[in-house]
Amino acid sequence: MMQRPWPYLKNPxxxxxxxxxxxxxxxxxxxEPEVVVLKDKNGLRRxxxxxxxxxxxTVRWIEAPLSPEAWRDLIEGRMTMLDFYxxxxxxxxxxxKRDFEPIEGWAISIDRLSRERDLPxxxxxxxxxxxxxxxx
Numbered sequence: 001m002m003q004r005p006w007p008y009l010k011n012p013x014x015x016x017x018x019x020x021x022x023x024x025x026x027x028x029x030x031x032e033p034e035v036v037v038l039k040d041k042n043g044l045r046r047x048x049x050x051x052x053x054x055x056x057x058t059v060r061w062i063e064a065p066l067s068p069e070a071w072r073d074l075i076e077g078r079m080t081m082l083d084f085y086x087x088x089x090x091x092x093x094x095x096x097k098r099d100f101e102p103i104e105g106w107a108i109s110i111d112r113l114s115r116e117r118d119l120p121x122x123x124x125x126x127x128x129x130x131x132x133x134x135x136x
Contacts, residue, residue: 048099081120
């Protein structure tokens with residue numbers, strides 16, 4: 001069970017569509033990954049941010065599609081992580097094992113998520129060192 005309640009998770013996503021996305025890169029980590037890029041075999045990418053865990057082998061991630069334009073704006077410091085998520089009307093909330101294998105997921109309106117608990121802070125840019133590492 002996750003550390004806090006998520007009563008608004010009601011629209012399950014087909015597991016096979018979640019399995020197509022594999023870990024591509026870790027953008028931020030503190031003891032373990034916090035923000036990652038997932039990629040499918042066609043090159044489509046998602047940013048996924050850890051939001052909750054069960055103190056065991058499962059982490060709950062909030063995932064959104066990553067366009068080339070949004071990626072450029074993130075790595076050039078022109079867009080915050082919050083602004084990135086707010087570009088999307090719908091995001092995925094996905095429970096993944098710590099090896100990123102999906103367990104289950106839900107599509108949810110971005111408006112249903114709490115800005116205080118579920119989404120990045122207002123001024124949360126990718127750190128400069130991360131951005132510079134991605135552009136070099």
